Amino acid sequence: MSNQTTDTHVYLFGTCLIDLLYPDAGMASIELLQNAGIQVIFPPAQSCCGQPAFNSGFRSEAREVARKQLDCFPKSYPVVVPSASCAGMMKHHWPELFEGNRDEERAYEIASRVYELTEYLVDRLDYQPVDKGESTTVAIHSSCSALREMGVADRIEKLVGGLQQVTCVEQAYKSECCGFGGTFAVKQPEISGAMVTEKAASIRDTGAERLISQDCGCLMSIGGAFEKQGEGPECQHIAEFLLERSNGS
Numbered sequence: 001m002s003n004q005t006t007d008t009h010v011y012l013f014g015t016c017l018i019d020l021l022y023p024d025a026g027m028a029s030i031e032l033l034q035n036a037g038i039q040v041i042f043p044p045a046q047s048c049c050g051q052p053a054f055n056s057g058f059r060s061e062a063r064e065v066a067r068k069q070l071d072c073f074p075k076s077y078p079v080v081v082p083s084a085s086c087a088g089m090m091k092h093h094w095p096e097l098f099e100g101n102r103d104e105e106r107a108y109e110i111a112s113r114v115y116e117l118t119e120y121l122v123d124r125l126d127y128q129p130v131d132k133g134e135s136t137t138v139a140i141h142s143s144c145s146a147l148r149e150m151g152v153a154d155r156i157e158k159l160v161g162g163l164q165q166v167t168c169v170e171q172a173y174k175s176e177c178c179g180f181g182g183t184f185a186v187k188q189p190e191i192s193g194a195m196v197t198e199k200a201a202s203i204r205d206t207g208a209e210r211l212i213s214q215d216c217g218c219l220m221s222i223g224g225a226f227e228k229q230g231e232g233p234e235c236q237h238i239a240e241f242l243l244e245r246s247n248g249s
Contacts, residue, residue: 005124009039009077013069015086016048017216025216025237029082029117032243036125040080043072051089054097055183063097070106078124079114082239083215084146085182087116092149116146118155118214118238131163133245139169139208139233141199141222143215144177156214156238163245171202180221192221200225204232211235 010033018026030040050066053059069090073079081087091114098107121127140160142153160168179185179195200222203211210233213219219235226232236244 005126007038007078007124009041009075010120011041011043011073011077011079013046013049013072013079013081013086013090014042015081015083015216017220018082021220022216022237025082025239028237028239028243029080032121032127032239032246033080035246036121036127038125041077046072049086049089049094050097051086051093052183054089054093059097063101066094066097066107067103070103070110073110073113076113078120079110080117080120081114082117082237083217084116084143084150084152085215085217087114087119088145088149090114116150116152116155116214118146118159119150119152121242122155122158127159128162129159129242129246131165131245132247133163133165135165135167136210137167137169137206137208138210138212138241139171139203139206141171141174141178141203141211141213141218143213143218144181146214147175156212159238159242160212166245169206169208171206171208173198173202178218178221180217182217185221196221196225197229200229200232208233210241212238212241214238 012030014026033040046069048065050062053062091111094107094111098104140156142156147153160166177195178199179192185192223235
């Protein structure tokens with residue numbers, strides 16, 4: 001895809017975790033886009049993409065939740081999502097969810113303009129951050145959805161790699177899941193706990209000052225492990241990190 005865009009407006013789909021637990025990541029996403037000259041529309045009626053019900057096998061319930069979101073994006077603007085997990089649901093599973101349904105066409109049309117945030121910054125805006133911050137060392141954790149479903153895990157790498165004062169260190173077993181997996185962490189807590197314990201240890205061993213990710217679910221899982229274990233780097237969403245660096249913090 002060309003790194004040129006004529007976009008002037010985008011919709012932002014905020015996600016449940018950002019709304020309830022990580023509002024600063026949502027606000028940073030908006031400010032980053034605004035600083036790039038994009039007018040951001042945040043539809044106030046938005047709620048959940050339907051992924052928890054969908055992943056648990058409750059397709060009818062997921063469809064009803066997702067249907068309410070279809071009305072939030074009436075114009076042909078890109079829909080930017082600061083979460084690869086929710087972006088994956090909207091882009092790949094909404095068409096499946098509404099197949100043969102009266103809203104199938106709308107679901108396909110909206111899915112065609114869904115972008116995960118780092119994907120949008122790199123592919124549509126050719127965003128090249130100017131690093132005004134102090135020297136620091138970070139590790140990156142890309143979610144399973146970014147890596148495998150959306151195929152955009154390299155975008156966060158490119159963004160962080162463009163920050164001149166940031167050294168990125170790589171943890172062992174970097175591509176392995178953190179154990180969150182949405183409802184998986186609730187249904188299989190022992191397995192999830194074992195996975196995040198190993199993930200947290202591998203990140204801590206790098207000596208990184210911060211852990212950066214594009215998914216708040218992963219940040220919640222890994223950050224929770226650090227808190228329980230009593231040590232580990234600060235966890236931060238990529239939008240907050242980029243905004244902080246560009247502001248010289």
